Amino acid sequence: MRPSAWRTHLPNFDSDGLVEKEQLNTSNGLRWLGYDHLPMRNCSEAVRCRGGLCPRCIRQLRANLLDFLEAERLHLLSWHFVTIRVAGWKVEPGDDRPFGPLSDHPYIYNLKTKFRRMNLPGLVIFGSIETVYNTVANVPAGKPFHLHLMISGASEVEIETAVKATIPPSDDIVPLDIISVPPTDADFFELASYAFKQSLLKRSKIQEADRGAMQPLNAAERRELIGNLGVHGWQQRLILLGIRCDNGPFRLIANLSTPPPRANSPSLRKSALRRSRRVPGRPRS
Numbered sequence: 001m002r003p004s005a006w007r008t009h010l011p012n013f014d015s016d017g018l019v020e021k022e023q024l025n026t027s028n029g030l031r032w033l034g035y036d037h038l039p040m041r042n043c044s045e046a047v048r049c050r051g052g053l054c055p056r057c058i059r060q061l062r063a064n065l066l067d068f069l070e071a072e073r074l075h076l077l078s079w080h081f082v083t084i085r086v087a088g089w090k091v092e093p094g095d096d097r098p099f100g101p102l103s104d105h106p107y108i109y110n111l112k113t114k115f116r117r118m119n120l121p122g123l124v125i126f127g128s129i130e131t132v133y134n135t136v137a138n139v140p141a142g143k144p145f146h147l148h149l150m151i152s153g154a155s156e157v158e159i160e161t162a163v164k165a166t167i168p169p170s171d172d173i174v175p176l177d178i179i180s181v182p183p184t185d186a187d188f189f190e191l192a193s194y195a196f197k198q199s200l201l202k203r204s205k206i207q208e209a210d211r212g213a214m215q216p217l218n219a220a221e222r223r224e225l226i227g228n229l230g231v232h233g234w235q236q237r238l239i240l241l242g243i244r245c246d247n248g249p250f251r252l253i254a255n256l257s258t259p260p261p262r263a264n265s266p267s268l269r270k271s272a273l274r275r276s277r278r279v280p281g282r283p284r285s
């Protein structure tokens, strides 16, 4: 693939119009809440504010991540897309208090430690902690914090073992959702971009069981989510293992070439077939 071929698979990736509108609305929210909003208001490609709530900076970081994945040809590995819903992580509607630590949350630290101790050759993980402002029939329905991770180099059973040992499951119907990423570039980049998204999101559902549609937050909803997420730096929702992010550029620290793939693990095998098929189940927030 040419560099930045991922963009052909993500035609709606954080458009200029969306980013400009979100930058204005979020900096207005910060001003209302008494924060210094000017660095984000004036953030540009030339002078970055590096704020975790800044749509322009988060777009840049997402693009850096996707550029890196493509340049390192990591899309050719086998991956699982993992959603983890955690006990006690649902913030009630109207509650605007800070959630607390984000990617340095003790559960996430424990999960990464567990994975390291499992000593899986070629293990690579990227993803994020995020939340979403849910409404059902236009009534606020809570803001579940959760994790999305892309994992290569671990089987479904190994992933399940690590998660169950370290993270108490929520009472959702599917607290742990593990999907095999189909071996197409389109599926890989779509799910990779889903694993680290913009910070301030709203999902509007007609009924609880609906998939729902993403919508812009109104001003009050936006301030409530800013309160929950807290003002934080631009890397503070990122979860990485085997990959480093040095204030913008990503690089691989796992050695994916030296250890031979284990015979019983398909995880490191490159996808010989580039079949096009649908993802069996779409991730849900």
Ligand SMILES: [Zn+2]
Residues within 6 Å of the ligand: 039, 040, 043, 044, 048, 049, 050, 051, 054, 055, 056, 057
């Ligand atoms: Zn910024």
